[in-house]
Amino acid sequence: MPSVIAFDHVRFEEEMVKQSPEKCYNKSHIHGSCHVSEPLNKASVAKEVPIMLQFGIPVLVENDTLRENVDLCKELGFNFIELNTNFPEYGLEALEDSEPLLKAAEQAHIYYTIHLDENMDIADFNPLVRSAYLESVRRIIEAAKKLTPLIDSYGDPSQPLTLNMHMNHGIHMTLPDRIVQMYERNFDNYMQSFRTFRDRCEEWIGDSNIVVSVENTTGYLEFEKKAIELLIESPRFGLTWDIGHSRANGGGDIPFILSHQEKLRHFHIHDGSAQPPRDHQPLGTGDIDLPGVLSLAQKVNAHCLIEVKTTDALRQSQKWLRQRDYL
Numbered sequence: 001m002p003s004v005i006a007f008d009h010v011r012f013e014e015e016m017v018k019q020s021p022e023k024c025y026n027k028s029h030i031h032g033s034c035h036v037s038e039p040l041n042k043a044s045v046a047k048e049v050p051i052m053l054q055f056g057i058p059v060l061v062e063n064d065t066l067r068e069n070v071d072l073c074k075e076l077g078f079n080f081i082e083l084n085t086n087f088p089e090y091g092l093e094a095l096e097d098s099e100p101l102l103k104a105a106e107q108a109h110i111y112y113t114i115h116l117d118e119n120m121d122i123a124d125f126n127p128l129v130r131s132a133y134l135e136s137v138r139r140i141i142e143a144a145k146k147l148t149p150l151i152d153s154y155g156d157p158s159q160p161l162t163l164n165m166h167m168n169h170g171i172h173m174t175l176p177d178r179i180v181q182m183y184e185r186n187f188d189n190y191m192q193s194f195r196t197f198r199d200r201c202e203e204w205i206g207d208s209n210i211v212v213s214v215e216n217t218t219g220y221l222e223f224e225k226k227a228i229e230l231l232i233e234s235p236r237f238g239l240t241w242d243i244g245h246s247r248a249n250g251g252g253d254i255p256f257i258l259s260h261q262e263k264l265r266h267f268h269i270h271d272g273s274a275q276p277p278r279d280h281q282p283l284g285t286g287d288i289d290l291p292g293v294l295s296l297a298q299k300v301n302a303h304c305l306i307e308v309k310t311t312d313a314l315r316q317s318q319k320w321l322r323q324r325d326y327l
Helices: 009-019 027-031 066-076 092-096 098-108 127-145 149-154 187-205 222-231 243-248 254-259 290-299 311-323
Strands: 055-058 080-084 111-115 161-166 172-174 179-181 210-215 237-242 264-269 271-273 278-281 303-306
Touching: 055 066, 066 080, 066 098, 066 311, 080 303, 092 098, 092 127, 098 111, 098 149, 111 149, 127 161, 127 187, 127 210, 161 237, 161 264, 187 210, 187 222, 210 222, 210 264, 237 243, 243 264, 243 271, 243 278, 264 290, 290 303, 303 311
Parallel strands: 055 080, 055 303, 080 111, 111 161, 161 210, 210 237, 237 264, 264 303
Antiparallel strands: 172 179, 271 278
């Protein structure tokens, strides 16, 4: 029975070799060599040398309190929790009330990353909406500054506290013969909004150990790639690679991500498949080359959120990691 491979292994390896020939992520990379002819698959890399990475969990829908998430993180032996501002209990005002967050983290010896509002659209044509999102980010950055000492105490100080953000495709108009993306139509305004966003974030973050990290979702549109490249010119911006999203959307965003792999700061790790398109599955239940991706995360010094959304799925994923000496 043929081994199940991650993404399109030929495409993945070709991109890796194109970007950095010495960094092919099959089992031989750990010894400093590269054999592109050997497929990047689960069988070829499952026995790699143990990798010491920082792992985290998302806040879960099934958990009503911070304490439940903290206790689960500690039980699993993970390092951090990603606070999702789409949950009302982890929204702006909750983040600004930092004392409960700090106390819980200090007791469990963990730290936090933050997921910004998935609806955030800092290029919205309405200046009032745009200003509201900018002000929300400013206040979240101020709140995050109070949480950064946790990384020094319980994480890896060489890694930043990431503020994870999505790109909003914006509104499109459906014509008889094509679809017009309004941000592409008004590209200059779109880019100016991102330039303002980048400059403001640089000012607000200052010299704090915080990075705004842009996540791939359903695949980057061409105009979005230009905006992302503008953002990551700044050291206050980086990339999040959500590997399950890449698998489910056919891998179209992989070449862009790998061409900027030096900007990777954060990974969302979960299993999945292309047919049928599935993501956010427990580790080991899909066909993604998890060891290969974890090896890349180690090389770029990025922390990894195990982004499965139930306690049972997290326990199953933790078992997979322990069996392979990642924990």
